[in-house]
Amino acid sequence: MIKKGSQIVCESLLREGCNVVFGIPGGAILPLYQALPEYPGLRHILTRHEQGASLAADGYARVTGKPGVAFATSGPGATNLVTGIATAQMDSVPLVIVTGQVNSWTIGSDAFQETDITGITLPVTKHNFLVMDASDIASSIKEAFHIANTGRPGPVLVDIPRDVFVQEVEYEEPGELNLPGYSPNFSGHSGQIRKAANLINESEKPVIIAGHGVIISKAYDELKELAEKAQIPVITTLLGISCFPEDHVLWTGWPGMHGMAYSSFTIEEADLVIALGMRFDDRITGNPSKFALNSKKIHIDVDPSEIGKNIAVDVPIVGDVKEVLSRMNTHVVAATHPSWLKRIDVLKKDHPSLNIPETSKLLARQVVKDISDETKGGATIVTGVGQHQMWAAQHYRFKKPCTFLTSGGSGTMGYEVPAAMGAQVADPDSTVWSIAGDGGFQMTLCELATIAENKLPVKFAILNNGFLGMVRQWQEIFFDSSYVSTAYTGNPDFVRLAEAYGIKGIRVTDKTQVKTAIAEAMDHDGPVVVDFIVEQEENVYPMIPSGMTVYDMIEEPVPEKVTT
Amino acid sequence: MKSSEKHTITALVEDRAGVLNRISSMFRRRGYNISSLAVGKSESAGLSRMTFVVDGDAKTVEMVVKNLHKLVEVIKVADISEENAVSRELALIRVKCDVATRSEIMQIVDIFRAKIVDVSQDTLIVEVTGNEDKVNSLVDLLDTFGVFEVMRTGTVAMSRGASFEQDKSANSPRILENAS
Ligand SMILES: Cc1ncc(C[n+]2csc(CCOP(=O)(O)OP(=O)(O)O)c2C)c(N)n1
Numbered sequence: 001m002i003k004k005g006s007q008i009v010c011e012s013l014l015r016e017g018c019n020v021v022f023g024i025p026g027g028a029i030l031p032l033y034q035a036l037p038e039y040p041g042l043r044h045i046l047t048r049h050e051q052g053a054s055l056a057a058d059g060y061a062r063v064t065g066k067p068g069v070a071f072a073t074s075g076p077g078a079t080n081l082v083t084g085i086a087t088a089q090m091d092s093v094p095l096v097i098v099t100g101q102v103n104s105w106t107i108g109s110d111a112f113q114e115t116d117i118t119g120i121t122l123p124v125t126k127h128n129f130l131v132m133d134a135s136d137i138a139s140s141i142k143e144a145f146h147i148a149n150t151g152r153p154g155p156v157l158v159d160i161p162r163d164v165f166v167q168e169v170e171y172e173e174p175g176e177l178n179l180p181g182y183s184p185n186f187s188g189h190s191g192q193i194r195k196a197a198n199l200i201n202e203s204e205k206p207v208i209i210a211g212h213g214v215i216i217s218k219a220y221d222e223l224k225e226l227a228e229k230a231q232i233p234v235i236t237t238l239l240g241i242s243c244f245p246e247d248h249v250l251w252t253g254w255p256g257m258h259g260m261a262y263s264s265f266t267i268e269e270a271d272l273v274i275a276l277g278m279r280f281d282d283r284i285t286g287n288p289s290k291f292a293l294n295s296k297k298i299h300i301d302v303d304p305s306e307i308g309k310n311i312a313v314d315v316p317i318v319g320d321v322k323e324v325l326s327r328m329n330t331h332v333v334a335a336t337h338p339s340w341l342k343r344i345d346v347l348k349k350d351h352p353s354l355n356i357p358e359t360s361k362l363l364a365r366q367v368v369k370d371i372s373d374e375t376k377g378g379a380t381i382v383t384g385v386g387q388h389q390m391w392a393a394q395h396y397r398f399k400k401p402c403t404f405l406t407s408g409g410s411g412t413m414g415y416e417v418p419a420a421m422g423a424q425v426a427d428p429d430s431t432v433w434s435i436a437g438d439g440g441f442q443m444t445l446c447e448l449a450t451i452a453e454n455k456l457p458v459k460f461a462i463l464n465n466g467f468l469g470m471v472r473q474w475q476e477i478f479f480d481s482s483y484v485s486t487a488y489t490g491n492p493d494f495v496r497l498a499e500a501y502g503i504k505g506i507r508v509t510d511k512t513q514v515k516t517a518i519a520e521a522m523d524h525d526g527p528v529v530v531d532f533i534v535e536q537e538e539n540v541y542p543m544i545p546s547g548m549t550v551y552d553m554i555e556e557p558v559p560e561k562v563t564t
Numbered sequence: 565m566k567s568s569e570k571h572t573i574t575a576l577v578e579d580r581a582g583v584l585n586r587i588s589s590m591f592r593r594r595g596y597n598i599s600s601l602a603v604g605k606s607e608s609a610g611l612s613r614m615t616f617v618v619d620g621d622a623k624t625v626e627m628v629v630k631n632l633h634k635l636v637e638v639i640k641v642a643d644i645s646e647e648n649a650v651s652r653e654l655a656l657i658r659v660k661c662d663v664a665t666r667s668e669i670m671q672i673v674d675i676f677r678a679k680i681v682d683v684s685q686d687t688l689i690v691e692v693t694g695n696e697d698k699v700n701s702l703v704d705l706l707d708t709f710g711v712f713e714v715m716r717t718g719t720v721a722m723s724r725g726a727s728f729e730q731d732k733s734a735n736s737p738r739i740l741e742n743a744s
Pocket residue numbers: 384385386387388389411412413414436437438439440441463465467468469470471
């Protein structure tokens with residue numbers, strides 16, 4: 001059957017199971033948009049900025065485990081996507097991005113709105129394509145979805161010139177994938193799996209560090225089985241948060257720069273680190289040459305290039321965490337480590353880290369704690385980047401898997417608005433709380449219009465400290481409180497701003513109003529913005545300055561510390 | 565063993581627009597040094613073969629190999645430096661020459677089994693094939709007469725005997741799981 005390139009794009013997306021697209025039209029991609037009415041199965045959500053489209057697609061993908069899809073036009077439309085693409089690349093999130101390009105015969109001539117988007121995104125995509133003939137569209141999109149969501153997931157961009165959208169070709173279903181250079185290894189090497197199990201069986205002080213890979217491969221049950229069978233404490237990375245229920249006795253927090261002190265010390269004292277789907281990021285290792293020197297290391301990851309990159313490991317296993325664990329668990333002998341677990345209890349008591357000081361002031365931490373209590377740990381939490389992000393990770397007690405969405409690798413401020421929108425689109429019945437910074441919120445708040453338009457009941461808690469708080473904290477600690485360019489003295493009235501979008505706004509200035517405001521927001525049918533005017537100069541503790549070790553940790557100043 | 569040394573890596577890659585860009589971008593982004601790079605068609609249609617000479621310690625080279633593997637258009641990768649390999653480079657050298665020095669230059673060229681491929685009033689072009697060290701030595705020797713211009717292809721390499729580049733899936737466990 002003869003079809004246009006634009007129709008082939010739509011049919012290919014539908015075949016891959018895509019039913020939501022975020023984007024903004026423009027000249028080069030217009031023929032694709034004009035085909036959308038023929039395909040009611042593809043719901044298009046018109047964002048207000050392309051960064052909003054790529055970050056919403058990211059939030060959607062993290063929740064569904066399916067690639068998030070975004071459209072943008074050539075030139076500025078495409079470049080506006082880049083922050084979202086880079087965010088997805090850093091956190092292994094599957095995206096398929098379709099961009100319009102100038103007509104094929106003008107490529108290279110600096111035509112109007114021409115940008116070399118495959119060149120620009122080359123280092124921040126898992127792969128990208130420039131499709132110069134409509135008969136290649138179906139296979140390229142099939143390959144794009146396959147590459148995006150197998151092995152270690154990531155964003156794939158497909159750039160299509162305007163004339164290729166209108167080109168008519170004989171349409172055929174795409175054949176078998178033809179990717180001779182792409183064959184991720186999922187199974188893991190049996191010999192290595194046995195070696196790893198032996199190390200676990202011999203260990204007296206094992207600890208698991210569970211990363212994003214556990215969530216990506218949905219290895220929740222296998223992780224739990226391993227932890228419970230051999231009584232191994234479970235630490236997660238920032239992106240691993242929620243992969244293990246935080247009311248479980250073996251849950252031992254998350255480590256690193258702003259993680260719980262006892263988690264960092266547990267890793268330091270362990271004799272075996274079992275690293276699952278994580279990459280020994282510098283926010284965890286601090287100084288990699290001094291990281292966890294007392295332990296042997298097992299590292300399971302689907303990406304071979306992560307193994308040995310930052311930390312030398314004793315037993316590397318390349319494979320999918322779920323598959324490897326399910327096989328490894330059969331070789332693991334049931335064990336108890338009473339003295340080790342007791343030691344960790346002592347560490348928890350000595351380094352509480354989750355303490356909220358008694359005060360009449362409105363502390364950001366208290367807001368997070370109250371949201372955690374009011375939602376019973378069952379909401380999907382989306383954050384921006386900064387102090388509020390760390391407090392969200394520290395003080396929300398996650399009970400459900402895959403409910404913490406944060407830009408970990410890239411640290412993309414502004415993530416909190418569009419990603420929360422994408423998360424809500426992905427699961428309309430879920431409770432989505434965006435824990436936002438007053439800084440980050442203002443980077444992407446134009447998406448409030450999209451949220452209102454689509455009646456998405458996202459609840460925003462702006463932890464409004466009137467500062468780029470995390471940077472202010474660094475200035476306080478490392479630059480003698482010289483607050484250069486971090487005070488936000490011109491913040492808008494967020495309540496009236498929300499109301500301007502037709503969104504309910506609530507302001508909270510006093511500690512006693514927090515719980516009622518949260519309840520009121522949750523009772524409201526639609527989106528709500530709650531502006532929490534919190535203490536301006538609160539710091540996030542503990543803190544391990546970058547490049548340092550756990551022994552350089554700065555803990556919360558003594559008067560507020562609970563001692564045993 | 566020296567911690568930093570030259571390694572020869574070969575790769576079989578899809579012959580498509582942008583592949584070279586993708587590979588060189590990976591080297592640049594990760595901060596790996598390519599000391600030479602040669603590309604040409606392979607025995608199979610649609611596939612090219614590349615030879616990289618990379619400076620770095622064993623860990624760096626291992627990471628280069630892994631990151632090459634990771635590129636979708638790269639089909640096979642081999643680090644052949646430790647194996648018994650044949651490696652060759654071709655160079656053209658324009659050297660200053662007059663009646664007095666001509667015969668001496670010709671002698672040197674002979675010893676290196678090089679060739680004189682162009683002669684003018686006061687220059688010669690010498691063509692030499694050999695491994696990098698051989699080419700370096702000839703360039704150095706000729707430089708005593710005055711070298712105006714050197715054009716080198718970069719090394720191409722092939723392992724001796726019947727050992728071929730292994731494909732990705734077979735190769736990755738070998739490299740990784742020997743690490744313990
Ligand atoms: C796009 C972007 N620009 C700059 C930064 C650097 N940065 C990291 S945290 C931060 C402050 C964030 O302020 P806010 O959103 O108000 O959160 P807070 O730390 O106050 O909770 C800044 C500027 C960043 N991470 N992302």
